[in-house]
Amino acid sequence: MYRFLLTPRWWGINVFVLLAIPFCVFMGSWQLSRFEDRMQDQKTAEASVETGRREAARPLAELLPVDKATSGKQATVTGRYDRQLLVPGRELNDRKGYYVLSLLRTDGGKALPVVRGWLPGTPDPAKVPAAPTGEVTVTGVLQASETPGDNGVSAQGGLPAGQTAAISAASLVNLVPYGVYDAWITLTKADSGMTAVPATAPADTGLDLKAFQNLGYTGEWFVFAGFVVFMWFRLLRREIEFVRDAELGLLPDGEEERVAV
Structure with missing residues (x-):
């Protein structure tokens, strides 16, 4: 019944699924890490601002140009x-x-x-x-x-x-x-x-729009990975039903050629 998985058409489908799922998981994990990095940057920046209040003032020239360390x-x-x-x-x-x-x-x-x-x-x-x-x-x-x-x-x-x-x-x-x-x-x-x-806190260190975009992209990539798996099982089930119908002689004229392929 599952010999159709060895046909060129299903070889292409299976290869796509095997490549798409790890890619989606990788991209989702990367976007999630970006969101976590921004959360950590925010904590670090807030701590830096708090520490800066307690530190002795330094001449302006020693702190320029402004970056995440001197802000x-x-x-x-x-x-x-x-x-x-x-x-x-x-x-x-x-x-x-x-x-x-x-x-x-x-x-x-x-x-x-x-x-x-x-x-x-x-x-x-x-x-x-x-x-x-x-x-x-x-x-x-x-x-x-x-x-x-x-x-x-x-x-x-x-x-x-x-x-x-x-x-x-x-x-x-x-x-x-x-x-x-x-x-x-x-x-x-x-x-x-x-x-x-x-x-x-300095720019790009807080939970701003960019941070929540990273979180949104994380969800999109994981949803797409799940969608690929769902579609693969759906196509598999339809193919199995098609094979069973063929075995029972329930296919319309001309459809038997598809089973043979």
């Missing part, structure tokens, strides 16, 4: 505050508000974006405390430039003058006539009248 570390830098911008659409403790972002001109001529604090409501320059004048030394938590449209960062354009959607060197360099560091800091202690903005 969340305490940085100190000296300069003079220049232009001030507001970053709308930022929530803190489930309240809507905005960041107060000031550009700190350093001795090297470039500016470091400094989030001096958070205020509730809609952006209003009249409510924002003025930045300190003269040379200042600030201490804050180092963060990587944001990517518009990623991790909840707005990609909105056409904002009023004096506002920016993302704290990004690529965006800020178009607003000022000098260079901007590809990093920013949030003050450990906010300036008077504002709330300090907590540091966040």
Whole structure:
């Protein structure tokens, strides 16, 4: 009854199944490992941010460029505050508000974006405390430039003058006539009248959309492996039924040739 498994048609089906199932399992396992890596990265990043709060502040130059190892570390830098911008659409403790972002001109001529604090409501320059004048030394938590449209960062354009959607060197360099560091800091202690903005884990280390995409792909690959097995058994059962019908002489004219093959 099972001699049909040795026909060229079934040889092709069997080879496909034998190759498809391990491939699907491998790809599903790889996607699952990517999801687990992102979970571990999140734990490591959160631990790094927590550790960074307890460590002594280091000069900014020692922590650049920002990466997963230096993001969340305490940085100190000296300069003079220049232009001030507001970053709308930022929530803190489930309240809507905005960041107060000031550009700190350093001795090297470039500016470091400094989030001096958070205020509730809609952006209003009249409510924002003025930045300190003269040379200042600030201490804050180092963060990587944001990517518009990623991790909840707005990609909105056409904002009023004096506002920016993302704290990004690529965006800020178009607003000022000098260079901007590809990093920013949030003050450990906010300036008077504002709330300090907590540091966040670096990009690609949290349970973001990409992480859940990996988890979704894991399920898809395993489901496809199961589907291959299901279809193989279904085809096998149909073939067995066909052979039995042939043995009982229940096949229509011309179908006996298929059994012979």
